[in-house]
Amino acid sequence: MSLSHLSSSGGGSPSSPGKLKTEKHHSHNPRLLLLRLKNHSSYSKLTLYSLFGVAALFLTLFFLSPSSSNSIASSSSYSSYSSSFRRSLRTSSSSSWGGSEWEKKVRSSARVRRADGLSVLVTGAAGFVGTHVSLALKRRGDGVLGLDSFNDYYDPSLKRSRQSLLDRAGVFVVEGDINDSPLLRKLLDVVPFSHVAHLAAQAGVRYAMKNPSSYVHSNIAGLVSLLEAAKSAEPQPAVVWASSSSVYGLNTRVPFSEAHRTDRPASLYAATKKAGEEIAHTYNHIYGLSITALRFFTVYGPWGRPDMAYYFFTKDILKGKPITVFQAPDGSSVARDFTYIDDIVHGLLAALDTAEKSTGVRGKKQGPAQLRVYNLGNTSPVPVTELVSILERLLKVKANKKVVNMPANGDVQFTHANISLAQRDLGYHPTTDLKTGLKKFVKWYLDYYNPITYKTSRSSSS
Numbered sequence: 042m043s044l045s046h047l048s049s050s051g052g053g054s055p056s057s058p059g060k061l062k063t064e065k066h067h068s069h070n071p072r073l074l075l076l077r078l079k080n081h082s083s084y085s086k087l088t089l090y091s092l093f094g095v096a097a098l099f100l101t102l103f104f105l106s107p108s109s110s111n112s113i114a115s116s117s118s119y120s121s122y123s124s125s126f127r128r129s130l131r132t133s134s135s136s137s138w139g140g141s142e143w144e145k146k147v148r149s150s151a152r153v154r155r156a157d158g159l160s161v162l163v164t165g166a167a168g169f170v171g172t173h174v175s176l177a178l179k180r181r182g183d184g185v186l187g188l189d190s191f192n193d194y195y196d197p198s199l200k201r202s203r204q205s206l207l208d209r210a211g212v213f214v215v216e217g218d219i220n221d222s223p224l225l226r227k228l229l230d231v232v233p234f235s236h237v238a239h240l241a242a243q244a245g246v247r248y249a250m251k252n253p254s255s256y257v258h259s260n261i262a263g264l265v266s267l268l269e270a271a272k273s274a275e276p277q278p279a280v281v282w283a284s285s286s287s288v289y290g291l292n293t294r295v296p297f298s299e300a301h302r303t304d305r306p307a308s309l310y311a312a313t314k315k316a317g318e319e320i321a322h323t324y325n326h327i328y329g330l331s332i333t334a335l336r337f338f339t340v341y342g343p344w345g346r347p348d349m350a351y352y353f354f355t356k357d358i359l360k361g362k363p364i365t366v367f368q369a370p371d372g373s374s375v376a377r378d379f380t381y382i383d384d385i386v387h388g389l390l391a392a393l394d395t396a397e398k399s400t401g402v403r404g405k406k407q408g409p410a411q412l413r414v415y416n417l418g419n420t421s422p423v424p425v426t427e428l429v430s431i432l433e434r435l436l437k438v439k440a441n442k443k444v445v446n447m448p449a450n451g452d453v454q455f456t457h458a459n460i461s462l463a464q465r466d467l468g469y470h471p472t473t474d475l476k477t478g479l480k481k482f483v484k485w486y487l488d489y490y491n492p493i494t495y496k497t498s499r500s501s502s503s
């Protein structure tokens with residue numbers, strides 16, 4: 042239940058708008074409000090009791106939380122705490138941490154099990170890319186600790202399923218927000234991480250018009266909070282983080298190279314990722330943090346993100362619902378350099394493996410540190426119309442397509458990565474074409490959701 046919902050639910054019965062109005066007028070007098078409520082229906086009493094209940098729960102949780110004493114110490118960390126608290130309320134999840142049992146789990150998850158292995162803090166570990174990266178690191182014997190806020194930007198039950206997968210692989214995911222500075226400090230204190238794979242972010246290009254502040258919260262404030270913790274840690278970890286192909290914005294030179302302009306973002310999402318790259322520069326420059334930004338190009342695959350077109354197209358095609366396919370104003374299709382998750386994981390692990398150590402000691406730079414930016418794309422753009430045709434063939438269902446001109450929603454018409462830099466420095470060689478990758482995605486999707494509609498449509502068409 043959201044706080045806004047709570048605040049709007051106080052007062053009289055929903056079926057008596059007149060009474061509601063009067064109560065609003067006197068709502069500044071709590072005694073009068075109490076008296077009025079006493080004479081009201083049981084519905085009103087219930088509402089009042091639940092309000093008191095939630096307030097009591099809020100206070101209890103606040104004072105019991107291990108981070109509350111730290112949080113009260115400074116007003117900025119207090120506001121970080123309360124914002125993460127609000128977020129966890131919204132997701133009706135608990136984000137308690139601390140204690141010897143908890144520290145034991147943290148250490149055990151982060152324990153390195155191969156010679157010269159890495160110990161990596163993966164933020165956004167229950168996210169799409171975060172899950173795959175955590176599993177791949179764990180498989181090769183690296184120590185991995187996850188951090189995730191489990192927010193409700195998309196179905197949190199999918200994140201919980203990914204968490205179960207991670208749990209079975211021995212990866213513990215701490216529940217918390219990257220803006221919770223005391224928590225970050227604690228994690229970096231308990232484990233001397235060699236690397237941070239920072240994948241927690243507010244993703245999605247078009248959603249930025251609906252909820253702009255969530256982008257500032259996660260992609261700007263959250264990144265600063267993470268880098269602050271990293272620069273003060275002993276040792277300073279090397280940071281590899283997810284930037285985005287969207288930073289190329291209105292760039293028309295193709296394929297997109299790291300040397301091209303990125304100062305014309307087309308969406309707030311892109312602007313926050315671009316700002317992240319500049320923020321990374323300052324932390325590298327002042328504190329000697331080794332930082333690598335990876336510009337991902339429309340990553341897709343099993344365990345993917347339900348807010349992305351390939352995912353919800355699959356869902357809607359199976360349900361027989363119409364899908365909206367964007368086209369450019371001149372009638373040409375929009376296209377994306379769709380990149381398969383396994384290729385991205387290889388690129389990211391190579392970025393971790395080639396990251397040099399940060400140079401700062403006790404928050405002071407001791408010498409120049411590595412600062413890198415790489416495109417991780419597939420180098421082969423595919424029109425969205427073709428994406429739909431592939432899905433139709435794989436699902437054996439015809440899509441109900443509505444082709445419309447691309448709305449002014451922050452989307453760009455075309456993306457295409459030049460990956461020669463990543464090829465040279467990371468040995469990055471994507472190997473999965475869209476058809477092969479979507480086949481794996483569809484197989485996973487049908488397995489995961491086992492949709493009745495799909496079974497019905499197959500049996501009726503055969």
Ligand SMILES: O=C(O)[C@H]1O[C@H](OP(=O)(O)OP(=O)(O)OC[C@H]2O[C@@H](n3ccc(=O)[nH]c3=O)[C@H](O)[C@@H]2O)[C@H](O)[C@@H](O)[C@@H]1O
Nearest residue numbers: 244245246285286287337338339349350365366367375452
């Ligand atoms: O490469 C990136 O940097 C970005 O890739 C994706 O963003 P996007 O490429 O817009 O991916 P989708 O939202 O899945 O859209 C894919 C294509 O489908 C099109 N589309 C989307 C939605 C829709 O209803 N119809 C439609 O034709 C879009 O215009 C786009 O060309 C991710 O959502 C971003 O988080 C990520 O940072």
